[in-house]
Amino acid sequence: MAMDKQDIRTLLDSLDVQVSMGRIDQPTYDALKQKWVQQLQEIEVSEGSNVALERAGIAATDTEGLTSTTHELLAHSSLSQPEESAHYTIEVLACPRCNAPAEIKTGGDLSQPLKCPFCETVYTVRQSQDNEQQLKKDLKAWLDQMIVSSGYSNNNGVDINARRFIFRESLYPALKKEIDRRLESFENMLEAPLVQMKETRDFRDYRPDQRLTMLAKGDNQWLKTLSTRVSAQQLQDFAVAQEDKQRLRQLQVRVLSLTYYANIARHASSPGAYQLVRKNIVALQKEYQAYLQEVADEHYRSYIHVLDARTTADILLLDLFIAALEEGQHIVPQALLFQVGNVIAQLEKAQSLALACTYNPLYTVPLQQGIQKDMTTARIFQAVVVDYEVATRTRAEEFRPFYERLMRYAHHLANIESADHLLWLLTSIGRVLLARAAEAPLPVVKDWTWLDAAVEGQRRKAPGQVVLHYHPYWIAQMNYTEVGGVVVKRASARVGFLLADASSIGAPIIVAVTAHDAVFPRMEAGLQNFQLLDQQVVSLPAVLPYEKAEQAIRAYAYAHEAELKVLATRMLGILYLPAASIRYVDKNGKRDIVVSCLKNINQDLAQALKQTQEFLQ
Amino acid sequence: MSKLFENVRFAMGFGLSGGEIYSRAFEKGVLMKDFIKAADLFDEAAKRTSAEGSAELAARAAANSLLYSYLTKKNVHLLEPLVKALGGLYEIERIGLQHEMMRVGPLCAELECRRIEALIAQIHDDVVRLRDLHRMAAGKFQAMLQQPLITYEYVKSGVGHDERADARCFYHQGMYQFYEAMTKKDRDPSTAADDLALAQQAFRRCNDQHWMHKATQLLDNWRIARTCWLCHREVQGYELHFSMCRATVTPYTKHLLATLNQDASAVQLESMKVAVCTPCGSMMSFKAVEEAEKVRKELTAKLDVAFSRIQALEDRVNRIYLNQ
Secondary structure, three states: OHHHHHHHHHHHHHHHHHHHOOOOOHHHHHHHHHHHHHHHHHHHHHHOOOOOOOOOOOOOOOHHHOOHHHHHHHHHHHHHOHHHOOOOOOOOOEOOOOOOEOOOOOOOOOOOOEEOOOOOOEEOHHHHHHHHHHHHHHHHHHHHHHHHHOOOOOOOOOOHHHHHHHHHHHHHHHHHHHHHHHHHOOOOHHHOOOOOOOOOOOOHHHOOOHHHHHHHHOOOHHHHHHHHHHHOHHHHOOOOOHHHHHHHHHHHHHHHHHHHHHHHHHHHOOOOOHHHHHHHHHHHHHHHHHHHOOOOOHHHHHHHHHHHHHHHHHHHHHHHHHHHHHHOOOOOHHHHHHHHHHHHHHHHHHHHHHHHOOOOHHHHHHHHHHHHHHHHHHHHHHHHHHHHHHHHHHOOOOHHHHHHHHHHHHHHHOOOOOHHHHHHHHHHHHHHHHHHOOOOOEEEOOOOOOHHHHHHOOOOOEEEEEEEEEEEEEEEEEEEEEEEOOOOOEEEEEEEEEEEEOOOOOOOOEEEEOOOOOOHHHHHHHHHOEEOOOOOOEEOOOOOOHHHHHHHHHHHHHHOHHHHOEEEEEEEEEEEEEEEEEEEEEOOEEEEEEEEOOOOOOOOOHHHHHHHHHHHO | OHHHHHHHHHHHOOOOOHHHHHHHHHHHHHOOOOHHHHHHHHHHHHHHHHHHOOHHHHHHHHHHHHHHHHHHHOOHHHHHHHHHHHHOOOEEEOOOOOOOEEEHHHHHHHHHHHHHHHHHHHOOOOHHHHHHHHHHHHHHHHOOOOOEOOOOOOOOOOOOOOOEHHHHHHHHHHHHHHHHHHHHOOOOHHHHHHHHHHHHHHHHHOOOHHHHHHHHHHHHHHOOEEEOOOOOOEEEOEOOOEEEEEOOOOHHHHHHHHHOOOOHHHEEOOOOEEEEEHHHHHHHHHHHHHHHHHHHHHHHHHHHHHHHHHHHHHHHHHHHHHHO
């Protein structure tokens, strides 16, 4: 039937061409045109005049493209409206709140309320139909206005060339403009993480966009209107050329994906909503994968490919979260580690695709940032699993209680400022655990020869209890100029170290160690000698993140420019130095002093040492 | 004795070989943060090593000389010879250091960008040329999006965004879209507004508040469409293709538009203004000028007649006085 219609349309077009070239006269043209138009109308009437497929990718004349659920809906609709048995109304219903397409199970009772799988709104088919009816009215008014403004009285009898003209000159520009303008405010939606943990969602750059969440909550009439317009069959009839079809499809993908991103943003911060987020990401993935087959432009294709790769990795990550954090029983840490490793590999693949993507950086850079955030979330989870794996070697513990205990400990250690900071803290805890478990050695100085002198250093006080610990420092190589010579001044480049006390984040203590300092060889040796940490000595995790340490070290080098003549600094990593907390007793009472082989050390360690001891027990 | 002599010789710079002068350029210049001296010593080292037949060191010395000259003098004319000099090398010492090397590829790519930026700085009014150069610069920075910037720490761009290549890329992309909008505004304000939207997006990404504010302001204006009070055509672009002109308007005027189902926003009751498109407005202005000119000419002619009559009367009065 679709072929018949198409044949007639082609014939009508050919008549247009023949009359314009003078091959047939006007009366013949009129007569033939009337005849064929009439025949076309008859076919359309027999098909049902209100055939309207309201979703992208489903052609009205191609019923093979319909899902079984839609067929079901068609059957039910016709049964429930016997007076209209000759006129089928095919509708793909949408959720009246979030506007995502409805999923109706085969054989489902349409009189029962439906639950939107993407936002969990419960609604009836009637509600959805009412909503669609209103949107269709708006669509008709808009289409009429656009066609009339193009110089045609109505849709009927508009030939193929005219349809192409109307689409290119009027419908598409108007629709694109409106979509561009509306979506302009959501240009950064890809920058947001698609997968969140309870611990990350309050960080400034991880917080969901309020405008997106409002969209998902139902403040989205414009989105519904645009969605109806862009996927209307009536509009698709005007996209005659393949190129036009592709342009329209691009708009459809942009509008539909916004619906899913809005749902993700809304539910990313809800506890226990991983299933819901997953469904939206799966829908996005389907959309991207289908669209990928249609995109011809290689730059844009590479961009869609990245979007698809990201969703693939995020679905895997969500599966892990659902298993470990929502269900959370019988977790085998080694298996979990393997799976999270796979997820990170997938995310890294997506990121490398994003970095190689040749599409406009205005779109690829936010996407890279979004993938990076997903990767950070995955790595936080990986760090938790690593810690869990080490902890459960000596003591059996369920995953979720361990998770809660670990997070409490991390929050006791520092005021966590960002997801990267949390990741660093958990990684640092993991490193200490692994080094204590005799698995992964760390750069550590184990020279305690300075301790006796340090303990006796304060002669007026009586030393009491001495508690040893390994103290973390960020260490940076410092290239500095040493000016020598008495008569003739000569500059030489030297290498020393700058160390930042990593046990606190607020204004870290920086210590410079030049090539002439006595501790310099110990530092050098410590960096070379990776050793395990003693079980009986507490080792503090490094709280200070890399960026802050680097910043503090640079600021120190700048402030001591005249004295040190620093040429360059290069961060090397964390070095553990021996330190001790000594309780002195004098006439004023007890006082704890922390000492190490360096001149300055953080004195406010009592809580951190206590919490660490408790966590390690 | 000989060591002391060696030290004095090196310190005074007597009889140094090309290699020694090259080392001296670091010790007396680079490491002492005296880049001007470093450039001079590298230049001397280049000449000496070249004469000695050490082509590789000569090439590196020449490149270093030009590099440190550029870093201190900030002379954009040095960029071309510098890129050329670097072209023959694989790696060069990191700026400010003696023993750490860096590959010249990223440095050359950055200097190429700086050449385009230098051209941009020379152009002031040529919107099309500015657009093309900004587009070119954005493209070049896009290719090095992940690389750290090398020379911007020493030679600031003057427009900010000296820390990261992606920020520079977005700045140039924003400027390109901005000038693209300028080239289109008189033909198609709607498309020009779309370009401004992209410019705004790019400026937001590089956090350029000044240009973002400018683009936003223009965008807000250019997206406004009003029906001209005179010709009743819908015109897009406030302060571009239409303006609001002073008029005596009343609530009745507004009511009249509402009754006729016409664009009520064409009237602003609070400020007593009506929308007038640029052709109508300018036509009125020109007509007013023409009319004023016509009146001026008529009055001038009348005044001329009057003056000549006064002159004639004065002459007559004078003659009467003389005859008396």
